Amino acid sequence: MPTTSERIAAAIRARIDAGELAPGDRVPSTRQIVAEHGVAMATATRVLALLRNEGLVESRQGSGTVVTGTGGPADRRWPGERNAPVGPAARIRSGAPARQGERSTRGGSAVVGQTARAKRASDPTRDGVASKPASGATRDGVVPKRASGPTRNGVLLKRASGPTRDDVVRAAVAIADDDGLAGLSMRRVATALGVPTMSLYRHVRSREDLVTWMMDAFYAEMPLPDPLPDGWRARAEACARVLWAGFERHPWAAQALSMTRPQIAPHGMAFTETLLAVFGEPIDMNTRMHLAVSVVQLVRGVAVGIEPARAARQDTGISDEEWMDRALPDLQAVASPARYPHLARATTTELDLTLDSLFEFGLSRLLDGYTHFLNPEQDEGQ
Known part of the structure; x- marks a missing residue:
């Protein structure tokens, strides 16, 4: 069994x-x-x-x-052959032997006979005399297909349009929210919309292009405060918090966001423009770009842990705190004070270490460093 x-x-x-x-x-x-x-x-x-x-x-x-x-x-079979029948003729073309119960087609005689019969059936002449074409047929004997669909006063109406690109992007975002980028495919999006997979390519060029549009929708969903608070530090912090909130709603976006080959997403470009303006003149553009991207990278670096943490909670059915309580005895058994004195002490200390605390701590320390970097005269006066 x-x-x-x-x-x-x-x-x-x-x-x-x-x-x-x-x-x-x-x-x-x-x-x-x-x-x-x-x-x-x-x-x-x-x-x-x-x-x-x-x-x-x-x-x-x-x-x-x-x-x-x-x-x-x-x-x-090749993709183009998946809908082709797998019968005797198909096996002859592939060189495969006929199955039991099927007529032998040695030398291709059966196929030739079938082809000849098909040709005679479609030939508009018989014994040299032209036969009358079927009703509605052309001179070649081919009956044209009639246009189908709703009509009004005998005029064919335009069919209702299918899903728009916004519909495609929304469906893709919903799939990624549930199963991450690994669960996103063009076929799944098409299934969700009830359309053929190939029809999606009228709206997006590829899966990569689809992810770019998803990132644009991600940024569009989290507008920055208007107006921004006063001071570069408060503005940089506001941008970082908006980005963190977006990653919490859509954890897949942290993985999708490229730091070396940024997606050309209009709403994302607007976000970057605002963050660059936070660090204005007289700072040179190279330094401003490093300052802005470092803020984004800090938020993204912590946020990539959101999706696996949620998956672990779903898979095990227990919270991170419960998991740590269960794992703590094994950790303490391995982390001997003689070999790992600091880690051993950490296992006996009540810690508040979460992704949120890492984000808060990292952002504060990063902006503290920016303060010293942007105002060296203030350090010299202390």
Whole structure:
């Protein structure tokens, strides 16, 4: 009798064989398996391990666990052939032997015969005499397709438009909010909108382009105070707090935000423009850019921990404090005072160390340093 993990793996395998999960598509994560089947995390991990051992899935950095493309019959054909019938003629073209119960087509005679019959059926002449074309057919015997859709007074009306780019971006943001960037794919967005995947490319060029539009929507959702408070420090702090609040609402954005190849997002550019203006003249632009980007990088660096922390709480069902209480005895057993005197002392001290406290502490110390850097004369007078 199959185990629970084997039954769940079989269900996912069936989706791969049916072509529902195509090569490159992300399979359900351990978190999703736990939520959908009500099993333990260890069981969900074994499910993916079974599929991985069969060569059906593989782990890809930044994408999670995806289909390798070596699963079911549909996946072993090229994308353009997935809807093609897998019959005797198809196996002849591929060089595969006929299945039991199918007529032998040695030498291709059966295929030739079928082709000849099809040609005769479509030939507008018979014994050299032109046959009458079907009603509505052209001279070549082809019946043109009639335009379908709603009409008014015999005039075809324009079809209702599909989703807009804003709809696509909103659907993508919702998916990323639930499953992170690793769970985002063009196919999932299309499924959420109920449209073919390829139709999304009328609005965005690629998944990377989609993420850029998502980042623009992210910045648009968190406008800065207007007017900003007085003083460069208060303004820099206001910008940092708005950014932190945005990352708390959309943790995926911290991972998506590139510091070396920034996305060209209009609302993001407006945010950067404001932060650059915080550190105005006579500071040179190179220094101002370093000051501004360092603020963003501090906030982003702490915020990348929000998503995995939430995932851990969801996977284990316990809070960070409860987890630490359970792990503390093991940590104290390893952190001997003789070898790790400072760490051993920390394990016996009540600490208030959270992502929020790290953000607050880091921002204050960074701006303290900016104060000394921007006002060296004040340090000399002390």
